[in-house]
Amino acid sequence: MHIRHILPLILLTAGAAQAADLTITVNGLASAEGKVLLAAYDSADTFLKRPVGISMADAQAGSVKAVISNLKAGDYAISLYQDKNANKKLDSNLVGMPTEPYGFSRDAAGSFGPPSFEQARISVPDSGAEITVTLR
Amino acid sequence: MQRRDFLLKSLAGGLAACLPASALAGADTYQAYRAGLARHPRLAMLAGTQNEMLAGEASISGSWPQALAGVFYRNGPARLERGGERYEHWFDGDGMVHAWRMAHGRVSHLARMVRTHKYREEAAADQLLYPGFGTAIARRPVGNNDSVNAANTSALPHAGKLYAMWEGGSATELDPQTLATRGLKTWRDDLTALPFSAHPKVEPDGTLWNIGAVPGVNKLVLWHIRPDGNLARVQLLNVADIALVHDFVVTERHIVLLLPPFSLNRAPGISYLAMHQWQGQRAMRVLVIDKADLTLKHTLEMPARMVFHFGNAFDDGDSIRLDATLYQDDQVLQEMAAAMRGVVWDKGVPSVTSQLTLDLRRGQVREERLLDASEFPRVADALVGRRHGALFTLIEDKQHGMGMGGVARIDLDGGKIDRFAFGPDWVVEEHVPIARPDGRGLWLVGPALDLRRRQTVLNVFDAANLAQGPLAQARLPYAAPLCFHGNFQST
Numbered sequence: 001m002h003i004r005h006i007l008p009l010i011l012l013t014a015g016a017a018q019a020a021d022l023t024i025t026v027n028g029l030a031s032a033e034g035k036v037l038l039a040a041y042d043s044a045d046t047f048l049k050r051p052v053g054i055s056m057a058d059a060q061a062g063s064v065k066a067v068i069s070n071l072k073a074g075d076y077a078i079s080l081y082q083d084k085n086a087n088k089k090l091d092s093n094l095v096g097m098p099t100e101p102y103g104f105s106r107d108a109a110g111s112f113g114p115p116s117f118e119q120a121r122i123s124v125p126d127s128g129a130e131i132t133v134t135l136r
Numbered sequence: 137m138q139r140r141d142f143l144l145k146s147l148a149g150g151l152a153a154c155l156p157a158s159a160l161a162g163a164d165t166y167q168a169y170r171a172g173l174a175r176h177p178r179l180a181m182l183a184g185t186q187n188e189m190l191a192g193e194a195s196i197s198g199s200w201p202q203a204l205a206g207v208f209y210r211n212g213p214a215r216l217e218r219g220g221e222r223y224e225h226w227f228d229g230d231g232m233v234h235a236w237r238m239a240h241g242r243v244s245h246l247a248r249m250v251r252t253h254k255y256r257e258e259a260a261a262d263q264l265l266y267p268g269f270g271t272a273i274a275r276r277p278v279g280n281n282d283s284v285n286a287a288n289t290s291a292l293p294h295a296g297k298l299y300a301m302w303e304g305g306s307a308t309e310l311d312p313q314t315l316a317t318r319g320l321k322t323w324r325d326d327l328t329a330l331p332f333s334a335h336p337k338v339e340p341d342g343t344l345w346n347i348g349a350v351p352g353v354n355k356l357v358l359w360h361i362r363p364d365g366n367l368a369r370v371q372l373l374n375v376a377d378i379a380l381v382h383d384f385v386v387t388e389r390h391i392v393l394l395l396p397p398f399s400l401n402r403a404p405g406i407s408y409l410a411m412h413q414w415q416g417q418r419a420m421r422v423l424v425i426d427k428a429d430l431t432l433k434h435t436l437e438m439p440a441r442m443v444f445h446f447g448n449a450f451d452d453g454d455s456i457r458l459d460a461t462l463y464q465d466d467q468v469l470q471e472m473a474a475a476m477r478g479v480v481w482d483k484g485v486p487s488v489t490s491q492l493t494l495d496l497r498r499g500q501v502r503e504e505r506l507l508d509a510s511e512f513p514r515v516a517d518a519l520v521g522r523r524h525g526a527l528f529t530l531i532e533d534k535q536h537g538m539g540m541g542g543v544a545r546i547d548l549d550g551g552k553i554d555r556f557a558f559g560p561d562w563v564v565e566e567h568v569p570i571a572r573p574d575g576r577g578l579w580l581v582g583p584a585l586d587l588r589r590r591q592t593v594l595n596v597f598d599a600a601n602l603a604q605g606p607l608a609q610a611r612l613p614y615a616a617p618l619c620f621h622g623n624f625q626s627t
Contacts, residue, residue, distance in 0.1 A: 028277075091325075094372060095350045095357070097280040099328040107277060111402040112352030136277030 019070040021128040022078070024055075026103070027063045028135040029082060034059050037088075038080040040068045044117035047077055059084070077120035078105035082135060101135035109136070165477040166222040172478015180587055181539050181563040182475055184216035184229055185617045187249075194243040194594065198608030201241070203573050204596060207312070208236040208581060209291035210565075210622030211300050211334075215249060216476070219263040225270025225409060225473045230255045231288030231308075232617055233300050233315050236583075236594055236610075239627070243594055243610035247617075250287040250300045250308055251317040270409040270473055281305035282320060282329040289334030290621035294344055295365030297321075301334035303348070303382060312625075323359075323367040330357055330370075334621065335383040335445075340518050343368075345391060345427070349381040351400055356381075356423075358391065358430050371430035375423070379412055385449035385458050386521045390433075391425040392449055392458055392494070396442045396466070409473070414466040416440045422494060422501060424456065436494055438501040442466045447489070447513030450523040456494040459527055461487050461511050462503075471538070480537050489513055489529050491548065506546050507553060509534055512566040516578055517624075524548065528569050528580055528599070531555060539563040543580060545602055556602045561588045563618065569599055570624050579607075581624065585615060592616040 026036050036059055039051035046052075057066040059082055068078070081090045081102035091099045105122045108115035122131055173179045213229025216222055223229055234247040249255060254266050257276065265276040266284045278284055285305040292299045298312040299321060306329055309318040322328050331348025338344050342363025349356060354376055360369040379398035384391060397418035400411045419437035426433045442463040449458035468485040489510040493502040510529040526545050533541025541564055542557035558564055567582025578599035583592050592615050595606040 091328075093280075093328050093330050094326050094370070095330065095353050095355050097329050099280060099325075101279055103277070109274075109277065111404055134277055136279040136283070 020073055020124045020126055022053075022068045022071055022076070022124050023128070023130040024066050024068065024078060024080070025063055025130070025132045026057070026066065026080060026135060027132060028101070028103075029059055029061055029063060030101070031084070032058075032060045033084040034082060034086045036064055036066060036080060036082050038066050038068060038078060040071060040076045040078050041117065042074060042076055047117040047120075048079060048114060052076075071124050073124060073126045075121050075123055076105070077108075077117045078122065078131070078133065079114075079120075080104075080133060103133040103135045105131055105133060107134055107136075164221065165224050166217060166220055168477040168479075169222055170478070172480070176478070176480045176537060177587055178537050178539050178563060179475060179478060179480065180590070180615075181585055181618050182216065182226060183615075183617075185214050185232065186217075189249070190245065190247040190614065190616055192245050192612050192614060194245060194610035194612050196241070196243065196608055196610050198606065199241070200238070200243060200608040200610060201579065201596060204570065204579060204581070205239045206237075206570075206624055206626035207293070208238070208568075208594075208622060208624045209293055209298060210234040210236070210583070210619040211250075211287070211289060211291040212617060212619030213286065213288040214247075214617035215255070218258060221264050222476065223264070223268050223271045224407070224476055225268060225469075226476055227288070227409075227472070228268025228271050228286065229288055230258075230286050231300050231302070233291050233298075233310055234616060234619060234622070235315055245592075245594075245612050245616065246315060248315040248317075250310065252285050252287050252308060253282065254284055254286060267407060270407050270469075272405060272407040272410070274405075280329040281331065285320070288620075290623070292336060292338075292623050293625040294336075294338060294361075295342065295363065297365055301332065301336070303333045304331050305329050307332050323361070323370070327367075327370060332357075332359060333381075333383065336361075337384070337386045337520055338517070339386065339521050345386050347381065347384050347391075347393065349378050351379050354378050356393070358425065360427075360430070369430060373425070373430075373432055382444045383446050385446040385460075386427070387449045387451045387456055388521050389427055389451050390449075390456060391427055391430075392456060393423045393425075394441070394443050394460060395421040395423065397421075397440050398466070409469060412466065412469075414442075416465055422492075424494065424496065434494075434496055434499070436499055436501050438492070438503070440465070442468060445511065445513055447527045447529075448515040448519060448521070448524050450521065452493075452523070454495065454497045456496065457491060458494070459489060459491045459506065459513055461489045461513055461529070463487050475538055484532065484534065484538060487511055487532070489527070489546070506548075506551070507531070507544060510544060511540065512621075514566070514568050516569045516571055518571060526599075528567060530564055530566065531557065533557065533560070536560040540565070543567050543582070543597065543602055545580075545599060554600075554602045556597070556605055558584055562586060565619055566621055567595070567597075568622065568624055570626075573626070583616070583619070585618065586611075590615045
């Protein structure tokens with residue numbers, strides 16, 4: 001099971017293993033329905049296709065924290081969404097508009113579609129990083 | 137599995153059709169409007185309201201017809217300012233739905249703000265937070281089209297329900313009695329937030345047709361709702377370069393759209409309006425869709441025009457005849473933006489209401505001009521999609537600047553125009569024809585703003601004789617915000 005709930009212990013042990021942890025505070029949850037699912041991507045080519053790290057947290061109204069562990073130091077873009085109906089996918093309508101809350105690192109937004117990797121790019125050093133994303 | 141797939145599947149395919157994100161708020165139109173108002177009193181029509189609700193009894197002059205009984209629902213952008221900021225376009229304001237109730241020769245008025253997601257968030261923050269049609273504001277993230285749904289364009293009673301409609305997202309259901317907001321109307325889960333235009337066409341049997349344009353993915357949504365209010369069909373058509381599409385028409389066999397020639401500039405940080413680049417050298421496309429299988433049967437072309445509104449359409453052998461109010465180009469959109477910042481253009485944008493004949497065999501479009509300087513064409517509900525003999529419009533008040541100044545009936549056989557002008561102190565809103573219950577003709581009913589007394593008046597005309605002026609007027613003790621469109625429900 002690679003999906004981890006947030007435990008401070010994991011943070012500590014992950015640090016010891018010389019891999020970086022990314023702590024993500026997700027704001028703007030209107031309800032406690034379902035879970036927040038998160039993914040990290042390390043290149044434009046793999047963005048929204050092949051994540052290099054994932055995480056999950058139980059939703060609660062307001063904000064939640066999640067950690068994506070064991071990332072190599074480097075640049076990443078994070079995508080996440082609140083899977084309100086727990087069907088493990090970001091629901092969308094007939095033309096592809098998302099109908100569940102979602103967000104990207106740097107609160108990046110695209111025009112008629114998702115943002116680019118570049119727009120959502122963050123740096124994660126060896127010592128790890130903390131970011132905040134607001135659901136849209 | 138595939139644990140990693142759950143995110144990518146959903147995120148990679150999705151997100152294709154959201155409204156654009158926008159940068160910081162644009163120019164401050166708030167002060168400019170106030171300065172302009174001092175020079176142009178007619179701009180009081182764009183004052184909007186800060187009230188959540190308006191209610192009052194109208195005082196009647198003349199004799200309000202006893203048999204004219206029902207509710208006239210209307211909608212328009214009413215909340216145009218917040219926290220010292222003003223929207224840059226009239227289309228941006230939050231919708232307020234109005235109910236004019238008529239019974240026993242008396243008239244009352246109730247209006248309430250539609251409590252959309254956007255309105256509730258902005259009211260709580262006392263600040264404009266979300267982008268509008270013509271204003272680039274990005275203080276809160278936009279999830280999908282309904283994040284910015286202003287529910288501000290029309291109101292429609294259908295199958296016992298009442299809807300406030302926008303064009304970029306869902307219809308919003310309201311309580312028909314109290315006008316309290318019930319919430320977004322979702323006909324099916326996968327139709328959440330899908331554009332549902334403000335100009336659905338309801339046939340005499342109650343069948344409802346609507347469109348929705350999705351420029352992000354070049355799709356046109358076709359909606360078919362049964363007379364009982366349940367979804368019959370929804371269909372997607374691929375339409376290249378689809379942009380702003382406001383209205384359409386139906387005949388007994390067809391759905392017809394005109395596509396003004398725009399290209400979309402997707403630069404970040406600009407409003408949806410600013411993305412629209414007029415392409416006057418290109419043709420206006422005419423799409424003819426078969427109602428039976430919802431497929432595109434014909435694409436015709438005619439010279440570039442801007443169009444918002446249609447009157448009606450009907451099949452005529454191998455042709456389709458329809459009426460529409462046409463503009464030479466898209467300047468009318470800029471003219472409305474100018475008015476929001478207190479600027480009245482010396483030369484208004486000319487409009488003409490024309491009848492178009494679509495010759496489906498030859499693939500040709502013929503235009504016959506019916507009436508210059510007119511807008512808001514309507515026909516009687518019983519004639520939607522059927523051959524109509526008369527078309528009702530508003531007429532512009534060319535002498536006194538912006539806003540409509542009167543009403544007109546165009547007799548399509550012979551071209552006779554019957555009209556009434558209210559005079560310089562009035563701004564006239566859309567008037568709709570209403571069938572008399574005794575079957576002896578129509579009334580024409582609609583509001584007008586009395587600028588001198590700052591009061592809104594509901595007019596009723598004998599539709600066969602507009603020139604004689606209103607049969608009666610129902611005067612409110614206040615000015616109600618100007619609406620765009622509405623529909624009557626008889627009781």
